[in-house]
Amino acid sequence: MVSRKEAITVKLNQVTEDVLKVIDSYGFKQEGAYNLRLNGMAVCHGDSRHIAIVKKTDLPGIDIRISSEAQNEQVHIPVVMSEPGLDVVYNDFYVEDGADVTIVAGCGIHGEGCSETRHDGIHTFHVGKNANVKYVENHYAEGNGTGGKILNPVTKIYVGENSVFTLETTQIKGVDSTKRETFVELGPNAKLYVTEKLMTHDAQHAISNMEVKLNGEGSSARIISRSVAKGTSNQIFHPKAIGNNACHAHVQCDSIIMDKASISSIPEINANHIDAQIIHEAAIGRINDEQLIKLRTFGMTEEEAEAVIIENFLN
Amino acid sequence: MVSRKEAITVKLNQVTEDVLKVIDSYGFKQEGAYNLRLNGMAVCHGDSRHIAIVKKTDLPGIDIRISSEAQNEQVHIPVVMSEPGLDVVYNDFYVEDGADVTIVAGCGIHGEGCSETRHDGIHTFHVGKNANVKYVENHYAEGNGTGGKILNPVTKIYVGENSVFTLETTQIKGVDSTKRETFVELGPNAKLYVTEKLMTHDAQHAISNMEVKLNGEGSSARIISRSVAKGTSNQIFHPKAIGNNACHAHVQCDSIIMDKASISSIPEINANHIDAQIIHEAAIGRINDEQLIKLRTFGMTEEEAEAVIIENFLN
Structure with missing residues (x-):
């Protein structure tokens, strides 16, 4: 049990409430363990019996300490920016052996x-043994401003023996430029599930680099990436799975390209052990014409039909 | 019709004859169009009615001119090195509209x-319209010498409208180090089939970089790469398919890893057009245990069973 304040x-205000509704799909409340960062400042914060949030003294950001006693608990740490500027924040998560927690993060720009x-969020997860961590991160920007809306998250995840880490990351819309860097190291029998x-x-740009090291015997990773590029936007994916022990990894990237967009998918699979089994699949193509025609016969316009297909594809 | 000498x-000698048997699977004869390069020198050479081989005047190497009248013809241009040293050769192939030819190349080191x-062979193919070209290249090294046996081929292929180019490249065994660079550009409705x-x-090393640009409307590429890494050998594959027009591409890399070997597969698919459809699949894993057990119940030793599975996998 950790100390509690x-x-x-x-x-x-209404803008903040509205943005929070979009980026926190679990529903943000000032209850339990939470920390809301607004325009570079922590404006409200609470601990729970098993989860303590401590402001860092050396860097902007917080340490989130999740005790073994946390079972099926949540912690919400959204970031909202409604004023221009650069906000860099370092958040460290310490998850004790056996904890079971859902961490809901995300950043919304108005x-x-x-x-x-x-906003550059540098998140580091130190996960002990036999823990179960789900990390949900939504990125979103809105507003009529012409200033660039930019999100460059760095996520480092160290998963201990027998632990399960689930990473669900979604860029909803409105983000002009993003560069994601994700590093994962898996211990013995650790399991990673990623849905991006x-x-x-x-004219948006997105780059997503992900490196997963399967270091532990019996570790496994399943990485699913789904993307849609419209307009003249450009996306580059570079997931890398490195099998350093007896392990399984499956990487799957599916993309829909529309209008004048372009997508590059550069998966890298790297087997350094005879019992490393790594599979990769990637596909880029346009919207399924048969589905479009079918939906249009139901009376939908082309735009409505496309929206339904894209929503289905991303969900 | 081209001029004929x-x-x-x-x-x-016997060493050369033996090496030729391995690298020219179609059977090398001093008949028709052929050119044998031995230790950096063209030692024998012949033209056919429709295929002329002309020694370059500016660089080491030959120009191979294949006329439209060549139909279902072969040209053999093997290279044998039985003495140490560095041999760099530039061969250019000019394939006229409508020609149908099989080019059998390859390099063997004793x-x-x-x-x-x-041996560094820089081969460039200029293929006209409606042509059908099959290029077969085998690499092999033998002998008890401790000196490195190195093959660094560069292959550039420009395929004109409606033409079909089939590339079959095989590294049989014995090559200590190889770095392959392959560049392909496809015109309208051009088709590429690659089997590597x-x-x-x-302790061998192999790097294979391949870049295929699907520039023409209706162009297509099917790239199949199959590899086996034994011992402490290391392989890196980097195939890249770039869809710049309405096109189809399918890249498939399958690798078997054995002993203490390591394999990296870094396929890149890049769609720059809404009607570019590109698919990639890659898998790295060990030999199928069930197949091994089945073959061993037939009385094979483990080594024999492995050899059968590998041969099947590569064929």
Whole structure:
């Protein structure tokens, strides 16, 4: 059990409330363990019996300490930026042996001006043995501002023996430029499940680099990436699975290309052990014409039918 | 019809004859269109009615001119090195519209000394319209010499409208180090079929980079790579399919890893057009245990059973 402080409920404005609704699909409340970072400042924060959030003293950001006693618990740490500027934050998660926790993060930008709004979240997960961690991260930007809306997350994940780590990351819309860097190291019998969903439109750019080292005997990884590129947007995926022990990995990247968009998929599979079994599949193509025709016979416009197909593809 | 010179038959020694048997699976004869390069020198050469081989005046190597009238014809241009040293050769193939030809190349090294033997063949194919070209290239090295046996081929292929280019490349065994560079550009409705087979053993290294640009409307590519890495050998594959127009591409890499070997597969698929459909599949794993057990119940030793499975996998 970790120490607990009394939380003070803070009144949030409508823009912040609206952005939170989009980026926190579990529903953000000022209850339990939570930390809301607004325009580079922690504006409200609470601990729970088994989860303590401690402000860092050396760097901007927080340490989130999740005790073994946390079972089927949640912690919410959303970031909202409604003013331009650069916000860099370092969050470290310490998950004790046997904990079972869902961490709901995400960043939403509301940009009205002509200046750039950028958030770089550097998240590091130190996961003990026999733990079960689900990390959900939604990225979203809105607003009529012409200033770039930029999100460059760095995610480092160290998974201990017999632990399961599930990473669900979604770029919903509105993000002009993103560069994701994800590093994972898996211990013995550790399991990684990654689902990455990404949608770009207009002249947006997205780069996603992911490196998964299967170091432990019996470790496994399943990485699913689904993306849609519209307009003149450009996406580059570079997932890398490195089998250093007896392990299984399956990487699957599926992309839909529309309009004048372009997508590169550069998966790398690397087997350094005779019992490393690694499979990769990737496909890039346009929207399924038969599905389009079928939906249009139900009376949908082309745009409506495309929207339904894309939503299905990403879900 | 191209001009034709009288060929003089040359007596070859046993080592050369033996190496030729391995690298020219169609059977090398001093008949029709052929050119044998031995230790950096063209030792025998012949033209056919429709295929002329002309020694370059500016660089080491030959120009091979294949006329439209060539139908179902062969040209053989093997290289044998039985003495150490570096041989760099530039061969250019000019294939006229409508020609139908099989080009049998390949390089065999017989090395007995402690000095390095290395062959760098830079082959460029200029293929017109409606042509059908099959290019077969086998690489092989033998001999008890401790000197490195190295083959670094560069292959550039430009395929014109409606033409079909089939590339069959095989590294049989014995090659200590190889770095393959292959570039292909496909015109409208051009078709490319690639089958790459590669076997490494002991402490060998192999790198294969391949870039296929599908520039023409209706162009297509099917690339199949199969490899086996034994001992402490290391292989790196980097095939790249770039769809710049309405096109289809399918890249498939399957590898068997044995002993202490390591394999990296880094396929890149790049769609720059809404009607570019590109699929990639890659798998790395060990020999199928069930097949091994089945063959051993037939009385085979483990080595024999492995040899049968590998031969089947590569064929």
